[in-house]
Amino acid sequence: MGKVTGFLEFGRVEEAYEAKDQRKKHYREFIPPLSDEQAKIQGARCMDCGIPFCMSGCPVNNIIPDWNDLVYRQEWQAAIATLHSTNNFPDFTGRICPAPCEEACVLRINADAVGIKSIEHAIVDKAWESGWIKPQPPAHKSGKRVSIVGSGPAGLACAQQLARAGHDVVVFERNDRIGGLLRYGIPDFKLEKWHIDRRMEQMAVEGVSFRTGVHIGNQRPGKGVPDWATGTIAPRKLLAEFDAVVLAGGAEQPRDLPVPGRDLDGVHFAMEFLPLQNKRVAGDAGVPDLWATDKHVIVIGGGDTGSDCVGTSNRHGAKSITQFELLPMPPDVERNPVWPYWPTRLRTSSSHEEGAQRDWSVATKAFIGENGKVKSLQAVRLEWKDGKMSEVAGSEFTLPADLVLLAMGFVSPVQSVLEAFSVEKDSRGNAKAATEGQGCYATSVPKVFAAGDMRRGQSLVVWAIREGRQCARAVDESLMGSSELPR
Ligand SMILES: Cc1cc2nc3c(=O)[nH]c(=O)nc-3n(C[C@H](O)[C@H](O)[C@H](O)COP(=O)(O)OP(=O)(O)OC[C@H]3O[C@@H](n4cnc5c(N)ncnc54)[C@H](O)[C@@H]3O)c2cc1C
Numbered sequence: 001m002g003k004v005t006g007f008l009e010f011g012r013v014e015e016a017y018e019a020k021d022q023r024k025k026h027y028r029e030f031i032p033p034l035s036d037e038q039a040k041i042q043g044a045r046c047m048d049c050g051i052p053f054c055m056s057g058c059p060v061n062n063i064i065p066d067w068n069d070l071v072y073r074q075e076w077q078a079a080i081a082t083l084h085s086t087n088n089f090p091d092f093t094g095r096i097c098p099a100p101c102e103e104a105c106v107l108r109i110n111a112d113a114v115g116i117k118s119i120e121h122a123i124v125d126k127a128w129e130s131g132w133i134k135p136q137p138p139a140h141k142s143g144k145r146v147s148i149v150g151s152g153p154a155g156l157a158c159a160q161q162l163a164r165a166g167h168d169v170v171v172f173e174r175n176d177r178i179g180g181l182l183r184y185g186i187p188d189f190k191l192e193k194w195h196i197d198r199r200m201e202q203m204a205v206e207g208v209s210f211r212t213g214v215h216i217g218n219q220r221p222g223k224g225v226p227d228w229a230t231g232t233i234a235p236r237k238l239l240a241e242f243d244a245v246v247l248a249g250g251a252e253q254p255r256d257l258p259v260p261g262r263d264l265d266g267v268h269f270a271m272e273f274l275p276l277q278n279k280r281v282a283g284d285a286g287v288p289d290l291w292a293t294d295k296h297v298i299v300i301g302g303g304d305t306g307s308d309c310v311g312t313s314n315r316h317g318a319k320s321i322t323q324f325e326l327l328p329m330p331p332d333v334e335r336n337p338v339w340p341y342w343p344t345r346l347r348t349s350s351s352h353e354e355g356a357q358r359d360w361s362v363a364t365k366a367f368i369g370e371n372g373k374v375k376s377l378q379a380v381r382l383e384w385k386d387g388k389m390s391e392v393a394g395s396e397f398t399l400p401a402d403l404v405l406l407a408m409g410f411v412s413p414v415q416s417v418l419e420a421f422s423v424e425k426d427s428r429g430n431a432k433a434a435t436e437g438q439g440c441y442a443t444s445v446p447k448v449f450a451a452g453d454m455r456r457g458q459s460l461v462v463w464a465i466r467e468g469r470q471c472a473r474a475v476d477e478s479l480m481g482s483s484e485l486p487r
């Protein structure tokens with residue numbers, strides 16, 4: 001339980017961020033993990049509250065109080081074993097999880113939460129450095145073959161679990177590298193990509209094969225969805241060759257803004273912009289020329305994707321960056337008003353801190369261009385009453401805009417992929433599959449399962465890992481009659 005009086009003695013220690021002006025000059029991560037001593041003090045703040053709400057706040061139910069205690073005692077090897085017992089990839093979540101666990105921490109009722117995510121980060125980095133993370137190939141092979149469509153965190157977690165259960169697993173990925181949004185979407189300054197490569201090496205030894213550049217389906221996805229496939233495989237071929245198929249293709253269909261001027265040059269989906277920067281950092285040649293350099297950039301959408309567009313535009317050297325959100329500005333409260341649940345409150349990311357004008361309750365009415373290129377944006381202020389919005393008369397305004405990035409979320413998975421497999425969809429257009437009970441994660445089509453954003457809609461990396469793990473157990477059960485994989 002850490003130190004009995006730790007939460008009274010020690011304050012929360014934040015990870016040290018590299019200074020804004022320095023980190024804006026590069027695309028590398030800028031948050032080093034806590035030192036052993038800092039992590040020990042942070043672990044000491046865990047107060048053995050009795051009912052660890054943090055564990056239910058964490059979608060993979062990480063056994064947080066146990067590894068807090070182990071870090072306090074400096075038993076790091078036991079800490080990583082405990083962390084890995086619920087989470088395949090703490091190296092990803094320790095960097096980019098928004099840490100709903102910390103909102104649920106009991107200490108957060110009247111003080112600062114334990115820095116759970118920073119402890120997770122410290123444990124996994126130390127474990128890699130110390131050589132404690134090794135492949136875990138299965139003792140026996142099952143002779144069963146499973147294919148996974150999509151290599152994001154859901155597909156990777158599912159693949160790792162199934163390979164450890166002895167199945168031969170092949171991960172098919174449309175793009176030219178493995179990782180889903182971890183690779184193409186999330187900027188390198190939040191997650192450097194060698195973390196994914198290192199996990200791929202581990203998984204290859206465990207029995208996972210990776211096939212990139214292959215689109216599974218009958219029809220290619222279309223505008224706003226990254227697609228570097230060089231070949232296509234029809235679903236019926238996969239169904240014929242594998243004992244089970246897991247659909248883990250994400251929720252890639254971006255929400256559009258069909259206002260006048262949408263077709264002008266310079267108005268792009270965020271996912272037409274962000275992956276290009278990932279490719280440049282990876283050293284690829286011939287990356288299309290879409291930059292924010294010396295431009296007035298307007299990001300439409302106030303979430304994670306928008307924030308990543310802000311951070312990337314700042315690194316490009318944009319002239320100005322404005323971020324619009326349709327909803328009103330949430331309250332900037334210090335404590336969690338709905339503890340232990342996830343509150344709606346103002347969140348300022350490290351990218352926002354690097355510089356951007358944020359504006360709430362704004363609706364974009366039109367893009368204005370010259371010679372086919374966007375030059376400005378017309379917008380209007382909104383008033384919100386009882387959850388309904390109306391335009392404020394006379395509040396129209398115009399801003400210069402050379403690059404507009406649409407980051408208004410994702411409506412669903414690419415429908416043609418689900419249709420190619422003939423799986424039933426839910427009311428939001430996701431693959432329909434239950435998460436509890438007999439036949440969980442199974443779709444309406446025999447042998448076909450679904451997990452991650454493709455099943456639940458746009459979500460988080462940690463939810464994708466949870467679904468990948470749980471889906472792996474469901475697949476294992478269906479193939480073998482029972483499963484020893486953890487849920
Ligand atoms: C810009 C951005 C930033 C984000 N930042 C964060 C963050 O900081 N923290 C966080 O927790 N979450 C973040 N998210 C959300 C998070 O990335 C997703 O919830 C998560 O990656 C979903 O995982 P997944 O495995 O279900 O799908 P994805 O990661 O979307 O992976 C799906 C993969 O399947 C492939 N695929 C799809 N269809 C096919 C097909 N037919 N054939 C072959 N391959 C196919 C796609 O190419 C893709 O690589 C962010 C999302 C975006 C867009």
Ligand code: SF4
Pocket residue numbers: 057058059060061062064087093094097098099100101102116117120462
């Ligand atoms: S995975 Fe996310 S929610 Fe779970 S312990 Fe880590 S930071 Fe917290």
